[in-house]
Amino acid sequence: MTSTADTGRARASFATDALSLTGRHVRLMSRRPSSMISALVLPLVFAGLFLAVLGRPMERTGVDYVQYLVPAVVIQAMFFTAISASIWAAEDASGGMIDRLRSMPISRMSPVFGLLGGELTRAVASIAVLIGAGYLVGFRFEHGPLWAVVFALIALGWAAAGCLAYLVLGFAIAKVETVQVVGGLIYYPLLLVSNLFVPARAFPDWLRPIVENQPFSRIADALRAVSTDTTADPAGTTLLAVGWTLAVIALFAALAPRAFGRTP
Numbered sequence: 001m002t003s004t005a006d007t008g009r010a011r012a013s014f015a016t017d018a019l020s021l022t023g024r025h026v027r028l029m030s031r032r033p034s035s036m037i038s039a040l041v042l043p044l045v046f047a048g049l050f051l052a053v054l055g056r057p058m059e060r061t062g063v064d065y066v067q068y069l070v071p072a073v074v075i076q077a078m079f080f081t082a083i084s085a086s087i088w089a090a091e092d093a094s095g096g097m098i099d100r101l102r103s104m105p106i107s108r109m110s111p112v113f114g115l116l117g118g119e120l121t122r123a124v125a126s127i128a129v130l131i132g133a134g135y136l137v138g139f140r141f142e143h144g145p146l147w148a149v150v151f152a153l154i155a156l157g158w159a160a161a162g163c164l165a166y167l168v169l170g171f172a173i174a175k176v177e178t179v180q181v182v183g184g185l186i187y188y189p190l191l192l193v194s195n196l197f198v199p200a201r202a203f204p205d206w207l208r209p210i211v212e213n214q215p216f217s218r219i220a221d222a223l224r225a226v227s228t229d230t231t232a233d234p235a236g237t238t239l240l241a242v243g244w245t246l247a248v249i250a251l252f253a254a255l256a257p258r259a260f261g262r263t264p
Contacts, residue, residue, distance in 0.1 A: 021114020025088065026121055038084060039122045040129050043077040047133065050197055063199065064228070067142075070134040071223030072196035074155050075216060077126040079191070082162030083183045085119045089170025090179040112256045116163050123159040127152055139227075147226040147234060154226070154241055158219050161248035168252050171259035190216050215244045 029036065050069055058065040091097075092111070101111050131139070141148040166183060173179050193207065194216040203211050211217055222241030225234045 017110035018113040018117060021111055022117030022121070025115055025118025028088075029118060029122060036122070036125075038080050039077065039126045042080060043073050043126060043130055044133055046076060047073040047130070051137070054197065058198075066134065066138045067140070067228040068199075068224065069197070070130065070139045071151075071220055071227060074127060074130050074223065075158065075196060075219055076191070077130060078123055078155055078159035079162055079187055081119050081123045081126065081159050082166040083180075083187065084122070085115055085163040086166035086170035086179045086183050087176055088115055088119075089167045090174055090176045093171055093174035094176065109257055112164075112167055115167055116160065119163045120156060120159060123156060127155055141227050143226060143228075143234060150226045150234075150238060151223055154219065154222050154238065154245075157242070157245040157249075161245045161252070164249055164252035164256060168255045168259045171256070190214065194220065196220050215248070218244050 047069060050073075051065065054069075055065045058068065092101075092115075141151065169182060169186075170179050173182065193203075193211055194214060195211055196216055200208050200211045200217065218237075219241050222234075222237045225237040
């Protein structure tokens with residue numbers, strides 16, 4: 001009975017601590033306009049540029065580029081969120097906040113989930129803005145409202161996976177400039193060697209298997225399957241995306257408390 005009661009108190013304490021730290025992170029983001037600009041404005045800028053440059057050429061090949069582009073920009077926005085999480089983690093680590101938290105009687109995972117909760121709040125805003133903007137230029141959920149909810153959940157799941165990975169990076173490196181450089185070195189190859197902005201068939205034959213099977217492409221396939229693609233199996237494609245997401249979350253959720261504990 002005592003063990004069960006202790007476990008219940010520990011869970012309640014973890015939830016309270018994580019919610020408190022989430023609130024702190026949201027308040028800090030609201031005081032930093034650049035944080036919201038990267039979440040809301042940059043994805044819209046990228047969407048406009050890609051649509052202007054590639055819209056007509058892609059339509060000549062039979063691709064409805066608005067339907068193709070919106071899932072890609074949503075994934076990109078989720079990765080902007082992940083990179084932001086790593087910067088916040090590095091700032092907390094280098095600024096002494098992590099040392100203060102480590103000296104307090106809180107779970108090692110609550111600071112991680114506090115940052116994660118704040119970034120996912122921003123991710124929800126990004127998804128809402130991007131889908132709203134997409135609707136203005138012709139994007140539609142052609143499989144109905146239920147699959148629209150699945151679309152949002154897939155995107156948020158991938159945001160959580162990316163944030164956990166980048167939080168580990170931020171805690172481990174604990175230097176903002178270095179985190180930004182390393183984060184970009186991870187992000188840009190995954191972005192460019194993917195089917196986010198052009199179909200896999202546009203790549204050389206030897207590169208196509210990598211493009212088709214890397215995680216960005218699998219998530220994009222799932223978002224397109226549940227929103228537009230009538231040739232794909234929405235359920236099967238979604239399961240592949242969920243598999244990638246859960247694998248990344250499981251790996252970095254295990255590493256996160258270690259990275260937090262080793263933060264200098």
